[in-house]
Amino acid sequence: MFFDKIVRPALYRLSYHDPELVHERTVRVLARLGKFAPRGAFRVDDPVTVLGLRFPNRVGLAAGMDKNGRALPAWAALGFGFVEVGTVTRLAQPGNPKPRLFSLPASDAVINRMGFNNDGAEALAAKLARDGKPGVPLGVSIGKSKVTPLDEAVEDYRFSLRALYPYADYFAINVSSPNTPGLRQLQDRAALAELLGELRKTSAELAGEGTPTPVLVKVAPDLTDDALAELLEVAVEHGVAGIIATNTTLSREGIAPSESSLAGQGGGLSGRPLTARAAEVVRFVHDHTGGSLPIIGVGGIMGPGDAVRLVDAGASLVQLYTGFALHGPGLVRRVSRGLAARPSR
Numbered sequence: 348m349f350f351d352k353i354v355r356p357a358l359y360r361l362s363y364h365d366p367e368l369v370h371e372r373t374v375r376v377l378a379r380l381g382k383f384a385p386r387g388a389f390r391v392d393d394p395v396t397v398l399g400l401r402f403p404n405r406v407g408l409a410a411g412m413d414k415n416g417r418a419l420p421a422w423a424a425l426g427f428g429f430v431e432v433g434t435v436t437r438l439a440q441p442g443n444p445k446p447r448l449f450s451l452p453a454s455d456a457v458i459n460r461m462g463f464n465n466d467g468a469e470a471l472a473a474k475l476a477r478d479g480k481p482g483v484p485l486g487v488s489i490g491k492s493k494v495t496p497l498d499e500a501v502e503d504y505r506f507s508l509r510a511l512y513p514y515a516d517y518f519a520i521n522v523s524s525p526n527t528p529g530l531r532q533l534q535d536r537a538a539l540a541e542l543l544g545e546l547r548k549t550s551a552e553l554a555g556e557g558t559p560t561p562v563l564v565k566v567a568p569d570l571t572d573d574a575l576a577e578l579l580e581v582a583v584e585h586g587v588a589g590i591i592a593t594n595t596t597l598s599r600e601g602i603a604p605s606e607s608s609l610a611g612q613g614g615g616l617s618g619r620p621l622t623a624r625a626a627e628v629v630r631f632v633h634d635h636t637g638g639s640l641p642i643i644g645v646g647g648i649m650g651p652g653d654a655v656r657l658v659d660a661g662a663s664l665v666q667l668y669t670g671f672a673l674h675g676p677g678l679v680r681r682v683s684r685g686l687a688a689r690p691s692r
């Protein structure tokens with residue numbers, strides 16, 4: 348309440364009502380303050396072991412909030428049980444022209460077409476080498492550079508996997524952002540099989556005698572059941588460790604009438620309009636794989652009840668983005684408290 352009524356309006360006023368500037372300034376402040384914050388000061392203790400990793404609780408920061416890993420200690424201090432940085436690409440790139448981020452407060456939603464603005468995989472690797480890990484499991488999301496043709500995508504992903512292999516506790520293969528032209532075609536059977544096959548080989552080489560780092564695939568909420576079933580078959584065939592469900596949607600259902608003028612903005616919609624669909628996808632993945640693949644549930648968690656529903660649908664872990672951006676850091680604690688009362692998978 349305090350955040351919604353006082354802090355958010357002030358942040359927006361101070362940043363000329365530009366959501367991207369609010370985001371940029373917030374991450375900048377967190378990057379500075381995080382260094383001094385006691386690790387896990389606000390963290391709810393609800394430990395689970397998933398993907399062979401020990402998570403202090405089940406609530407993570409979703410990809411895209413801290414693409415370049417600028418504020419890792421701050422996320423841990425705010426109570427997140429894990430952090431996913433990225434999506435990074437082989438090449439540093441500026442992303443799409445601004446404006447590219449739109450806040451829809453009446454719909455409890457965001458539309459973004461950032462387009463993987465990031466400093467590149469090597470810059471993230473250098474930062475992680477310098478600053479170390481956040482003290483909670485670290486996921487690294489990798490994607491395709493915009494200028495790389497689709498038929499050369501494998502090499503792009505492989506480059507990032509290699510560069511970041513020493514630092515990631517898991518990798519998220521992003522083939523589901525709607526904001527890089529053609530990217531979602533990598534969810535198709537043949538393309539995905541080739542990509543996952545090659546990444547598996549590379550990962551085994553890099554691991555040497557050790558255990559390969561888990562590789563997860565992040566899926567779009569807009570796949571049909573048939574397409575998702577096919578994707579899951581390919582994922583299981585190629586030893587994928589888990590599924591992250593879901594990315595943002597191209598659907599515009601659930602936008603409040605007062606914000607319908609923004610529905611025409613291109614990009615992915617997230618937040619409340621995604622809540623029900625994300626739970627459906629999580630349930631589909633869980634049922635279709637007989638619960639054999641760990642699932643990170645993400646999409647429209649705006650309160651603890653939404654996270655509980657994702658866990659009940661089959662998620663082992665959850666992530667926040669839009670809820671956290673619109674309602675502030677108190678949500679991390681509320682959600683992790685809500686989940687702590689539930690049995691884990």
Ligand SMILES: Cc1cc2nc3c(=O)[nH]c(=O)nc-3n(C[C@H](O)[C@H](O)[C@H](O)COP(=O)(O)O)c2cc1C
Binds near residue numbers: 411448
């Ligand atoms: C501004 C913005 C940027 C995002 N960037 C990424 C990204 O780089 N990689 C990715 O996998 N997902 C990205 N996402 C998607 C989120 O990680 C998440 O899957 C999605 O927003 C649904 O969760 P939510 O409803 O809690 O926001 C982004 C979302 C937003 C709103």
